[in-house]
Amino acid sequence: MFYKKRRLFILMISLIIIVGLIGFSLRERTELTIMEDFIHDSVGWAQEVINKPISFTTGVANNIKEIRNVYRENQQLKSSLDEIRQLEYENQELTKEIDELKEVMDKSESDFLQNFEAIQASVVARSKDQWFKQITINKGTQDGVQPNMSVITGKGMIGKVQTSSPFTSTVLLLNGFDRTNRISVNVFEEEKETDNSGFIVGYDEESELLLLEMNDNDGNLEEGQYVFSSGLGGVFPKGLEIGEVVDVEADRYELTSIAHVKPSADLEDLNHVIVIDRSMTTVDEIEEVEEQTEEDES
Amino acid sequence: MKRMIPFLIALISFLLVILEGSLAQISLPFLKDEWINVSHFLFIFLLYVTIFFEKESTYYAIALSIIFSLINDIVYTDVIGVYVFAYTAVLYAARVLMKILQSNFVIALLMTTVGVVVTDILIFFLYNIIQVHVQSWSMYWQNRLIPTSIWNILFGLLIYLIFAKKLTKWSYIKFERAD
Numbered sequence: 001m002f003y004k005k006r007r008l009f010i011l012m013i014s015l016i017i018i019v020g021l022i023g024f025s026l027r028e029r030t031e032l033t034i035m036e037d038f039i040h041d042s043v044g045w046a047q048e049v050i051n052k053p054i055s056f057t058t059g060v061a062n063n064i065k066e067i068r069n070v071y072r073e074n075q076q077l078k079s080s081l082d083e084i085r086q087l088e089y090e091n092q093e094l095t096k097e098i099d100e101l102k103e104v105m106d107k108s109e110s111d112f113l114q115n116f117e118a119i120q121a122s123v124v125a126r127s128k129d130q131w132f133k134q135i136t137i138n139k140g141t142q143d144g145v146q147p148n149m150s151v152i153t154g155k156g157m158i159g160k161v162q163t164s165s166p167f168t169s170t171v172l173l174l175n176g177f178d179r180t181n182r183i184s185v186n187v188f189e190e191e192k193e194t195d196n197s198g199f200i201v202g203y204d205e206e207s208e209l210l211l212l213e214m215n216d217n218d219g220n221l222e223e224g225q226y227v228f229s230s231g232l233g234g235v236f237p238k239g240l241e242i243g244e245v246v247d248v249e250a251d252r253y254e255l256t257s258i259a260h261v262k263p264s265a266d267l268e269d270l271n272h273v274i275v276i277d278r279s280m281t282t283v284d285e286i287e288e289v290e291e292q293t294e295e296d297e298s
Numbered sequence: 299m300k301r302m303i304p305f306l307i308a309l310i311s312f313l314l315v316i317l318e319g320s321l322a323q324i325s326l327p328f329l330k331d332e333w334i335n336v337s338h339f340l341f342i343f344l345l346y347v348t349i350f351f352e353k354e355s356t357y358y359a360i361a362l363s364i365i366f367s368l369i370n371d372i373v374y375t376d377v378i379g380v381y382v383f384a385y386t387a388v389l390y391a392a393r394v395l396m397k398i399l400q401s402n403f404v405i406a407l408l409m410t411t412v413g414v415v416v417t418d419i420l421i422f423f424l425y426n427i428i429q430v431h432v433q434s435w436s437m438y439w440q441n442r443l444i445p446t447s448i449w450n451i452l453f454g455l456l457i458y459l460i461f462a463k464k465l466t467k468w469s470y471i472k473f474e475r476a477d
Contacts, residue, residue: 018379018382018383019379021378021379021382022377022378022379022380022428024378025376025377025378025379026376026377026428036372039369039372039373040372040373043315043316043319043369043373044373046312046316047316047319047320050313050316050317050320051320051323054320054324058324123323124319124323125316125319125320125322125323125373125374126319126322126323127319127322127374127375128318128319128321128322128336128337128370128374129336129374129375129421130322130334130336130442131425131430131431131433132374132375132376132430134374134375134376135323136319136373162376205433270323
């Protein structure tokens with residue numbers, strides 16, 4: 001009898017602890033406890049060691065696959081090389097011009113939304129439960145990675161840093177974004193001087209496309225147009241490519257248009273990523289400074 | 299040797315947790331895009347520990363399950379506690395069942411199948427309650443439950459081939475051999 005009672009007691013206690021843990025971790029939080037930091041880092045370290053042979057074998061397999069296409073690719077690359085030379089020249093001229101203009105306007109580097117510093121990182125693991133769109137990268141606060149920084153690959157934006165431990169960080173991928181972490185974007189239209197602005201508000205699981213909500217009802221929105229981050233959300237720098245508009249429809253009340261956007265980067269196959277550290281102070285940082293000064297005053 | 303065995307089992311569990319993350323990173327070519335296969339390697343291994351290693355008075359599988367599914371939760375998900383609960387509850391049920399059942403291949407395979415299916419359904423409902431996902435049941439069992447079960451049963455066979463004999467031997471060394 002006593003034995004039965006004790007078992008029931010243990011069961012109740014452990015249920016309470018588990019419900020408490022779930023409740024604790026469900027809050028919106030960017031700061032991790034020391035325990036979590038420690039586990040993230042030590043598992044991340046072991047993961048990197050184990051990944052070496054695995055990525056080596058997959059690398060060799062991919063190389064063999066690629067060799068077949070080398071000749072055709074080479075021809076294509078040669079033809080595009082000439083165009084690139086011309087573009088490069090133009091680019092140089094424009095950069096010079098911009099530098100001169102900057103000097104005239106007397107603005108420092110960090111006043112421009114485009115400016116950022118890049119931190120190179122490799123992906124060490126992906127969340128095994130695909131309901132969590134997360135990857136782990138091998139750079140942490142020691143390398144300057146902070147929560148909310150945006151993460152890109154060569155092709156475009158893939159997400160933002162969710163939490164960072166000293167040596168590893170967790171990245172929330174674009175297809176895990178919801179209304180609480182929207183991105184302010186511009187749609188690039190060739191003919192117009194000003195860009196169309198809007199927000200990426202979420203991800204549609206079934207069509208596997210991002211949802212873009214425009215600020216105005218604008219008839220010029222078409223498929224094939226490219227979507228870039230506008231830098232106005234206070235978190236992401238300006239000019240990161242996000243994706244391409246696939247189709248456009250009016251929203252429920254016909255007030256704004258909603259577009260579906262296909263992400264430029266392949267979110268399934270990620271190996272090397274770049275974490276973007278925005279040079280201009282973000283809204284969060286300004287708030288922090290203000291809080292500190294207030295504390296000092298009081 | 300006698301004292302090392304629990305630590306050896308713990309080390310294997312840790313490596314399996316890491317392997318789960320590394321395998322999720324590789325996209326296997328023979329799988330369809332909409333299929334989701336979640337690895338429950340740690341669970342399967344601890345199930346075999348329950349079947350082949352555990353004695354009636356010991357709680358190794360339960361203890362290891364609490365420690366390593368906590369790591370699992372912290373590293374791979376936002377929510378701490380769901381995997382801890384699902385793995386440990388099913389392992390405890392398996393432990394109670396093993397008091398009546400024999401430890402052999404058929405039982406192990408049966409337990410793996412039932413265990414993985416029950417665990418995954420439990421995880422589905424828990425995440426559904428706390429609003430991590432809003433997937434319907436029909437979408438879930440077609441796209442996730444079946445691929446996940448097959449994937450894990452295949453891996454379960456592999457773990458069986460490698461570890462079943464070893465675990466029985468370790469159990470003998472740990473609990474019965476007098477040295």
